[in-house]
Amino acid sequence: MSLRLPRVGTSQVVALLVILAINWVVSPQFFDIRLQDGRLFGSLIDVLNRGAPVAILSLGMVLVIAMRGIDLSVGAVMAICGAIAASLADSYPLPVVLAAALGAGLACGLWNGFLVAVLGIQPIVATLILMVAGRGIAQLITEGRIVTFTSPELAFLGGGSVLGLPTPIVITLALLALTLLIVRGTALGLLIEATGGNARAAALAGVGTRLITLAVYAWCGLCAAIAGVVAAADILGADANNAGLWLELDAILAVVIGGTSLFGGRFSLVLAVVGALIIQAMNTGILLSGFPPETNLVVKAVVVLAVLLAQSPRLAGLGSNLFGRRA
Amino acid sequence: MTPSDTPTDDRRDPAPLLELAGFSKSFAGFRALDGVSLTLRQGEVHALLGENGAGKSTLIKCMTGVVHRDAGTLRLDGALIAPRSAAEATQAGIATVYQEVNLAPNLSVAQNLFLGRQPTRFGLVREGEMRRRAAAVLAGFDLHIDVAAPLESYSVAVQHIVAIARAVDQSARVLILDEPTASLDAHEVEILFAVMRKLKARGIGIVFVTHFLDQVYAICDRITVLRNGRLAGSATTAELPRLDLVKMMLGRELAHATAERAPAAASGEAAGEREAAFAAFEGYGKAGYVAPFDLALRPGHVVGLAGLLGSGRTETTRLVFGAATADTGTATVDGAKVALASPAEALHLGFGYCPEERKTEGIVAELTVRENIVLALQAKRGALKPLSRREQDEIAARFIRLLDIRPPDPERPIGLLSGGNQQKALLARWLATEPRLLILDEPTRGIDVGAHAEIIALIRRLCADGMALLVVSSELEEIVTYADEVIVLRDRHHVARLTGEDVTVPGILAAIAADVPAGEQAA
Numbered sequence: 120m121s122l123r124l125p126r127v128g129t130s131q132v133v134a135l136l137v138i139l140a141i142n143w144v145v146s147p148q149f150f151d152i153r154l155q156d157g158r159l160f161g162s163l164i165d166v167l168n169r170g171a172p173v174a175i176l177s178l179g180m181v182l183v184i185a186m187r188g189i190d191l192s193v194g195a196v197m198a199i200c201g202a203i204a205a206s207l208a209d210s211y212p213l214p215v216v217l218a219a220a221l222g223a224g225l226a227c228g229l230w231n232g233f234l235v236a237v238l239g240i241q242p243i244v245a246t247l248i249l250m251v252a253g254r255g256i257a258q259l260i261t262e263g264r265i266v267t268f269t270s271p272e273l274a275f276l277g278g279g280s281v282l283g284l285p286t287p288i289v290i291t292l293a294l295l296a297l298t299l300l301i302v303r304g305t306a307l308g309l310l311i312e313a314t315g316g317n318a319r320a321a322a323l324a325g326v327g328t329r330l331i332t333l334a335v336y337a338w339c340g341l342c343a344a345i346a347g348v349v350a351a352a353d354i355l356g357a358d359a360n361n362a363g364l365w366l367e368l369d370a371i372l373a374v375v376i377g378g379t380s381l382f383g384g385r386f387s388l389v390l391a392v393v394g395a396l397i398i399q400a401m402n403t404g405i406l407l408s409g410f411p412p413e414t415n416l417v418v419k420a421v422v423v424l425a426v427l428l429a430q431s432p433r434l435a436g437l438g439s440n441l442f443g444r445r446a
Numbered sequence: 447m448t449p450s451d452t453p454t455d456d457r458r459d460p461a462p463l464l465e466l467a468g469f470s471k472s473f474a475g476f477r478a479l480d481g482v483s484l485t486l487r488q489g490e491v492h493a494l495l496g497e498n499g500a501g502k503s504t505l506i507k508c509m510t511g512v513v514h515r516d517a518g519t520l521r522l523d524g525a526l527i528a529p530r531s532a533a534e535a536t537q538a539g540i541a542t543v544y545q546e547v548n549l550a551p552n553l554s555v556a557q558n559l560f561l562g563r564q565p566t567r568f569g570l571v572r573e574g575e576m577r578r579r580a581a582a583v584l585a586g587f588d589l590h591i592d593v594a595a596p597l598e599s600y601s602v603a604v605q606h607i608v609a610i611a612r613a614v615d616q617s618a619r620v621l622i623l624d625e626p627t628a629s630l631d632a633h634e635v636e637i638l639f640a641v642m643r644k645l646k647a648r649g650i651g652i653v654f655v656t657h658f659l660d661q662v663y664a665i666c667d668r669i670t671v672l673r674n675g676r677l678a679g680s681a682t683t684a685e686l687p688r689l690d691l692v693k694m695m696l697g698r699e700l701a702h703a704t705a706e707r708a709p710a711a712a713s714g715e716a717a718g719e720r721e722a723a724f725a726a727f728e729g730y731g732k733a734g735y736v737a738p739f740d741l742a743l744r745p746g747h748v749v750g751l752a753g754l755l756g757s758g759r760t761e762t763t764r765l766v767f768g769a770a771t772a773d774t775g776t777a778t779v780d781g782a783k784v785a786l787a788s789p790a791e792a793l794h795l796g797f798g799y800c801p802e803e804r805k806t807e808g809i810v811a812e813l814t815v816r817e818n819i820v821l822a823l824q825a826k827r828g829a830l831k832p833l834s835r836r837e838q839d840e841i842a843a844r845f846i847r848l849l850d851i852r853p854p855d856p857e858r859p860i861g862l863l864s865g866g867n868q869q870k871a872l873l874a875r876w877l878a879t880e881p882r883l884l885i886l887d888e889p890t891r892g893i894d895v896g897a898h899a900e901i902i903a904l905i906r907r908l909c910a911d912g913m914a915l916l917v918v919s920s921e922l923e924e925i926v927t928y929a930d931e932v933i934v935l936r937d938r939h940h941v942a943r944l945t946g947e948d949v950t951v952p953g954i955l956a957a958i959a960a961d962v963p964a965g966e967q968a969a
Binding site: 304305306307309310312313316317319320321322323324325326327331384385 | 767769788789790792793794799801806807808809810811812813817820821822824825826827828829830831832833875
């Protein structure tokens with residue numbers, strides 16, 4: 120219900136605008152958007168389109184992190200689900216393909232949730248298991264090859280467009296709306312924030328913390344599956360070795376840039392997506408600028424540091440001490 | 447109180463050790479401290495008292511440099527000092543030990559004592575030497591324990607003494623103890639007092655913050671009272687009778703709220719003994735936790751649980767609420783057998799539970815007062831039936847008004863409220879669920895006198911409204927005023943059940959002490 124954008128999200132929105140402005144300076148055509156064959160094209164659209172997988176991942180990751188957990192397996196789950204979708208795409212109708220891929224993601228999420236909620240394993244270790252094993256499973260599914268497909272229905276999810284907008288953007292927006300509805304339209308958001316803020320207190324207040332933990336990891340697995348399908352649909356194939364590689368780190372970064380603390384508690388879905396866009400806008404900007412791509416990581420680190428510093432309450436306190444002292 | 451002159455007003459022998467003059471501090475326009483002065487003498491135990499929000503914490507933080515004061519001077523042995531951090535204060539000779547011990551629980555006692563200043567040779571820590579010295583330091587306090595064992599394996603009292611020993615060993619002249627006794631039982635308090643007397647004999651000045659007036663009169667030489675950020679008064683303990691002290695703290699006459707036993711409770715008129723119990727427990731227990739007990743909780747009836755710390759009081763409440771699972775016995779609610787396997791189930795049966803550890807098990811600090819208040823009710827309704835924002839606002843506003851929660855701002859993170867107000871918000875959390883049984887574990891611990899009386903009045907009112915209550919309290923004078931029945935625990939057994947005329951402080955003490963070597967209970 121409450122997005123708390125105005126007060127809380129200022130630093131993220133400003134950061135995004137600054138990066139977009141820099142991109143515009145580097146490449147004056149950055150904001151040019153043109154319609155071609157009923158689909159929008161342009162660098163800005165590209166940022167949104169390329170940022171979709173991480174944005175989708177961050178919608179699951181933000182809830183896990185709000186519960187004071189973490190999910191390192193989402194990149195591997197993307198690979199698994201992408202592999203399943205690509206392998207089935209040319210022999211089964213799309214609903215079956217999607218059901219299989221998303222079902223696998225859900226199962227992966229439930230497995231993580233089971234380890235964390237029921238067996239009480241630390242999230243970072245519990246999800247590390249699937250992070251390592253998942254890529255192996257994906258390779259078993261593809262039998263070590265890069266599996267390609269031709270099914271236009273599945274390809275549409277990566278390369279098509281709806282009302283001019285590339286499908287991945289539409290899927291991201293729809294998933295954001297759905298997550299907002301589930302989390303903020305019900306009391307789930309409050310219960311998640313309470314559990315993440317103080318799990319013992321929440322349990323003693325009668326909150327079913329175990330069930331919520333399970334559900335949140337399951338949701339994260341589902342989001343990873345959707346991201347995996349979108350990524351596979353985009354390249355018309357599945358590469359078990361590289362699909363979703365290191366994207367779990369980008370998703371975590373997006374959530375943290377979005378202002379959700381790794382110590383759990385308060386979270387913002389919208390700002391997590393903004394965080395994902397910040398990351399992608401940087402990637403695109405560096406490509407456009409003609410800098411060698413290797414500098415990407417360093418620039419990324421600097422920008423992330425700047426955003427985190429801007430959010431730091433201690434720095435804010437220092438600022439008001441410096442400027443507000445004698446007033 | 448003039449800051450600069452020599453201490454001519456010093457009538458008594460010991461020289462002033464620490465002199466604070468004209469301390470002031472404002473936070474965003476709110477005057478937390480206003481011209482407060484305090485003089486601590488050598489070998490003096492100086493009680494710093496006041497209700498929550500009176501400015502005790504701010505004064506201590508200003509003294510130790512954690513917070514920068516707006517005005518005021520600080521002299522140690524007559525020389526002006528201005529510590530800018532806790533570390534600088536420690537170096538200057540002012541050490542602080544907080545209620546929650548700030549040590550590393552997983553390190554050994556010796557490592558904690560010498561953390562950051564370990565004896566070394568060629569850059570390597572000399573473990574043996576460190577242990578020997580640690581044992582010697584603690585022996586100075588008559589504490590003979592295995593210093594190689596991890597700190598967390600010892601009781602809170604021992605941890606406090608280790609923290610004090612660490613502070614004093616770093617050549618402290620002034621020791622500030624911020625509510626050190628809040629989580630200690632009577633025996634442990636005595637041990638701590640023995641340590642304080644030793645420090646006193648060494649000429650160390652101690653500032654002692656506490657909520658327990660008994661302890662003030664047991665150990666303190668002088669009392670300084672703050673009220674609303676100002677100095678309400680300062681006097682030697684002998685010159686300030688208890689009633690005057692309470693008046694000074696409250697700034698008003700305290701009705702004899704807690705002094706007399708309510709007539710209804712006294713007459714044992716709730717001799718509706720046979721009245722159907724709302725919840726009943728038979729042979730209920732858990733091995734290694736609490737021995738099997740019988741317990742009946744009736745509407746409009748208060749059952750008190752009394753006993754020393756660690757006697758099984760909290761464990762009993764956790765079993766009743768389903769926060770721990772029993773392995774023997776049966777529980778019935780309204781005559782039907784129930785399985786109490788989780789707090790969520792207890793919640794749906796109409797139980798409510800305010801735990802003793804308010805910070806770690808009660809509040810969700812970063813959430814607002816409103817969110818904390820509606821949490822249990824929302825959990826009871828389930829995530830799919832959210833309370834609308836308007837309903838939440840109404841509930842929060844109603845309880846803020848009813849319980850006089852201050853500041854009356856439902857959108858303030860609850861962690862910023864004082865202990866008493868956090869406790870009220872937690873009570874509101876449960877009252878919002880309209881429970882039929884409310885379990886309160888030390889509802890008045892660490893709470894100022896005013897809020898204390900209000901909470902006791904509330905307990906009485908809830909009871910009159912027909913709620914069943916199960917209350918744990920260490921304050922026996924308090925428990926006898928409202929309990930219809932007191933169950934006494936010892937060593938994790940329910941050893942006695944007192945009803946009607948037998949519910950008296952001496953009666954409870956006798957039951958607690960029955961088997962125990964005499965000599966600890968002074969009360």
